[in-house]
Amino acid sequence: MTSKVELVSIVIPALNEAGNILEVVTTIHKELKYPNEIIVVDGNSTDGTQDVVRGTGFCRLIIEPRRGYGRALKTGMENAKGNVIIMVDGDGTYEVRHIGRMLDKMVEDDADLVLATRMYDPNKAMGFFNFVGNKIITFCFDFLYSQYLSDTQSGFRAISHDAMDNVKLVEGDMAFATEMLIKFTKKNYKIVEVKSTYKIRIYGKPKLQKFKSTIEIFTTMVKGLVNK
Numbered sequence: 001m002t003s004k005v006e007l008v009s010i011v012i013p014a015l016n017e018a019g020n021i022l023e024v025v026t027t028i029h030k031e032l033k034y035p036n037e038i039i040v041v042d043g044n045s046t047d048g049t050q051d052v053v054r055g056t057g058f059c060r061l062i063i064e065p066r067r068g069y070g071r072a073l074k075t076g077m078e079n080a081k082g083n084v085i086i087m088v089d090g091d092g093t094y095e096v097r098h099i100g101r102m103l104d105k106m107v108e109d110d111a112d113l114v115l116a117t118r119m120y121d122p123n124k125a126m127g128f129f130n131f132v133g134n135k136i137i138t139f140c141f142d143f144l145y146s147q148y149l150s151d152t153q154s155g156f157r158a159i160s161h162d163a164m165d166n167v168k169l170v171e172g173d174m175a176f177a178t179e180m181l182i183k184f185t186k187k188n189y190k191i192v193e194v195k196s197t198y199k200i201r202i203y204g205k206p207k208l209q210k211f212k213s214t215i216e217i218f219t220t221m222v223k224g225l226v227n228k
């Protein structure tokens with residue numbers, strides 16, 4: 001349940017995103033109408049990402065030397081002061097101008113989790129293999145957990161901080177996102193979606209290993225069924 005957004009903490013994992021992070025954080029800083037704090041969780045980048053973040057003067061920089069996308073998000077969320085948390089990547093691929101509409105939807109629907117779905121994106125920017133992989137994972141997730149979601153792999157979410165504190169997430173990498181959906185579903189938290197768009201990465205390389213991540217996501221889905 002989220003009836004009011006008092007403060008929103010935007011948590012951004014970043015590993016060598018010097019070419020992308022400035023655009024992400026300045027867009028949020030300029031355009032987000034809700035009271036907010038921007039937290040960048042840097043994984044000991046070697047390309048100057050930390051200097052770029054410090055140079056803005058308006059971001060909180062947390063250094064998390066332990067590897068992993070999920071690990072970075074967890075650390076950021078543990079330091080978040082807002083009653084709502086936004087998680088979004090630091091690579092500029094998500095449309096951060098849509099944070100406002102996600103928060104509006106969260107309040108309107110009294111939801112615990114809002115996913116920004118990329119499945120209705122008119123630009124169709126998601127690569128073919130990511131698109132097909134995501135469709136298969138999402139189909140399995142919906143079937144196994146009786147949901148009607150369209151983009152379970154979206155890393156752009158608005159999350160109730162209270163709800164997040166009530167679930168214990170252990171996955172340290174990309175399966176973190178799926179584990180969150182499983183544990184929210186099991187607690188009967190309300191999950192809704194908002195349509196958003198996607199962009200291809202312009203600078204830097206992907207950090208997540210797709211094959212390893214896919215195996216971990218399926219293992220997480222099975223574990224979720226076995227464990228109460």
Ligand SMILES: Nc1nc2c(ncn2[C@@H]2O[C@H](COP(=O)(O)OP(=O)(O)OP(=O)(O)O)[C@@H](O)[C@H]2O)c(=O)[nH]1
Binds near residue numbers: 013064
């Ligand atoms: N702090 C930290 N951030 C990470 C780590 N791994 C990935 N990230 C960040 O998590 C976000 C998602 O990772 P990406 O490399 O974009 O993965 P992806 O979206 O599958 O790959 P692309 O298709 O290239 O966008 C990015 O902002 C990364 O910089 C890590 O170990 N530590």
Ligand SMILES: [Mg+2]
Binds near residue numbers: 089091093201
């Ligand atoms: Mg990315």
